[in-house]
C-alpha cells in the first residue's frame with residue numbers, strides 16, 4: 001500500500017474479547033483487526049488462547065464478553081450474515097470419511113447457497129488450484145494428512161469469503177505440503193481476502209504475515225510488523241527471539257509501546 005493511501009476499514013475485528021472456562025481465563029481482553037488484503041499471524045505458546053480466540057472470531061464459540069465484527073457485521077447480533085462472510089479452518093476439522101473431497105465440497109457449497117453451475121465451476125477451480133485432481137474423487141478415509149488438509153482448505157475457500165480464519169493450517173504437514181498451503185494463502189491475500197491464522201512455525205509467520213500479534217496468557221502483548229516487534233523486544237534478532245522475549249518475561253499489555 002502506498003504510504004499515504006487511506007487504510008481500508010477492517011474486514012475482521014475483535015474488541016475486548018474475553019472467554020472464561022470456569023476459573024480458567026483463556027482469553028483476557030483481546031483486541032485485533034485484519035484489513036482486506038492483509039495476513040495477520042497469531043503467535044503464542046501452548047495454551048495462550050489462540051484456538052479459543054479464533055473459535056470466537058469464527059462465531060462457533062460464544063465470548064464471555066467483547067465484540068466480533070466480520071465485514072462490519074456484528075457476530076452476536078447477525079451471526080448467519082457474519083458467518084457467511086468467512087471461511088474457517090479449525091485445528092480439528094474432519095472430513096466425512098465416506099465422502100470424497102468433491103462430494104464434501106458439493107455438500108458445503110449447497111449449504112452456502114451456491115448455484116449448481118457456480119458450484120461445479122468453483123470446485124473445478126479449487127481442484128486445479130490446490131492440485132487435488134488425483135484424489136478429489138476418492139473417499140476421504142483413504143487420503144493422506146496433506147491431501148485431507150488441501151480438501152479442508154478448499155472447503156474454507158469454497159464460497160470465496162472476504163475473511164479467512166485458519167487455525168494452524170500447516171500443522172503436521174511436511175515441508176512441501178506446508179509450503180504449498182502457504183502459497184495458496186498468499187494467493188488468497190492477492191485477491192483481497194483478510195486472513196488471520198495461527199501457527200507455531202516462526203519462519204512461516206515471517207514469510208507470510210504482514211503483521212503479527214503475539215499472544216500470551218490470553219492477551220496481545222505486542223502487535224506489528226516483524227522488524228518493529230524485534231526492535232521492541234530488546235533488539236531481538238528475529239521473530240523467535242522476539243517471541244521468547246515476551247514469553248519468558250511474561251509481559252503485560254502496555255509494556256511495549
Ligand SMILES: Nc1ncnc2c1ncn2[C@@H]1O[C@H](COP(=O)(O)OP(=O)(O)OP(=O)(O)O)[C@@H](O)[C@H]1O
Nearest residue numbers: 021024025026044045046047048049050051052053
Ligand atoms: N473447552 C475448554 N474447557 C476448559 N478449558 C479450556 C477449554 N478449551 C481451552 N481451555 C483452556 O484455555 C486456555 C487456552 O487454550 P487454547 O486452546 O485456546 O490455547 P492455544 O493457544 O490454542 O494452545 P495450543 O498452542 O496448545 O493449541 C488453556 O489454558 C486451555 O487449557
